Amino acid sequence: MDSDTLLFLTLVNVFVLLLLPAEGAEYYGTFPNNFMWGLATSAHQIEGAWNDSGKSEHIWDRFCHAGKCWNGATGDVACDSFHKYMVDVQLLKKIGVTHYRFSLAWTRIIPNPLTGEVNHEGLNYYQKLIDELQRNNIIPLVTIFHWDLPQTLEDIGSWANESLVGYYKHYADVVFKAYGDKVLMI
Numbered sequence: 001m002d003s004d005t006l007l008f009l010t011l012v013n014v015f016v017l018l019l020l021p022a023e024g025a026e027y028y029g030t031f032p033n034n035f036m037w038g039l040a041t042s043a044h045q046i047e048g049a050w051n052d053s054g055k056s057e058h059i060w061d062r063f064c065h066a067g068k069c070w071n072g073a074t075g076d077v078a079c080d081s082f083h084k085y086m087v088d089v090q091l092l093k094k095i096g097v098t099h100y101r102f103s104l105a106w107t108r109i110i111p112n113p114l115t116g117e118v119n120h121e122g123l124n125y126y127q128k129l130i131d132e133l134q135r136n137n138i139i140p141l142v143t144i145f146h147w148d149l150p151q152t153l154e155d156i157g158s159w160a161n162e163s164l165v166g167y168y169k170h171y172a173d174v175v176f177k178a179y180g181d182k183v184l185m186i
């Protein structure tokens with residue numbers, strides 16, 4: 001993008017922002033009581049522990065390990081939320097959110113989707129996180145897949161292989177059964 005285009009887009013944004021309050025002035029300054037104040041993360045961005053407690057490799061692990069992420073970064077440790085989730089929940093509480101959306105790492109829960117075997121250490125991690133959020137009056141919202149496809153499935157053709165439908169259904173069944181009545185799923 002050249003600098004003129006960038007300047008143009010920046011000005012358009014400023015323009016739109018200036019217009020918005022005038023257009024919907026009645027919506028500003030107040031929020032409905034049931035407004036969900038929340039923060040959102042994804043597993044690969046925060047968990048770290050990329051090969052810990054039975055988790056297998058997903059496509060973002062592979063991609064970053066190949067040196068393709070910015071400045072050679074990886075999600076190997078990230079915010080280490082896998083180990084520090086209790087500290088993170090306290091930070092969420094301090095900020096004052098009522099909702100927290102996070103994602104489940106498929107590779108933590110079902111390390112080998114071809115066999116479908118469930119890794120209870122992975123399942124327990126999210127259970128502990130959910131319990132801790134609820135103890136602190138924060139409602140968990142869960143994204144069950146945030147693009148971190150198991151590498152095993154990438155290797156057999158990714159989503160172009162129709163057998164992924166069955167593997168995904170099995171994963172979805174496992175997580176709905178484990179957490180479905182405790183969280184909002186999105």
Ligand SMILES: *[C@@H]1O[C@H](CO)[C@@H](O)[C@H](O)[C@H]1NC(C)=O
Nearest residue numbers: 049050051052053074076077
């Ligand atoms: C996990 O990965 C780290 C590098 O990030 C490596 O040093 C360690 O040996 C690996 N552990 C296992 C159990 O494979």
Ligand SMILES: *[C@@H]1O[C@H](CO)[C@@H](O)[C@H](O)[C@H]1NC(C)=O
Nearest residue numbers: 114155156157161162163164
């Ligand atoms: C699709 O996945 C199945 C395993 O479920 C595998 O046997 C098959 O070879 C894969 N197809 C392609 C085109 O890779």
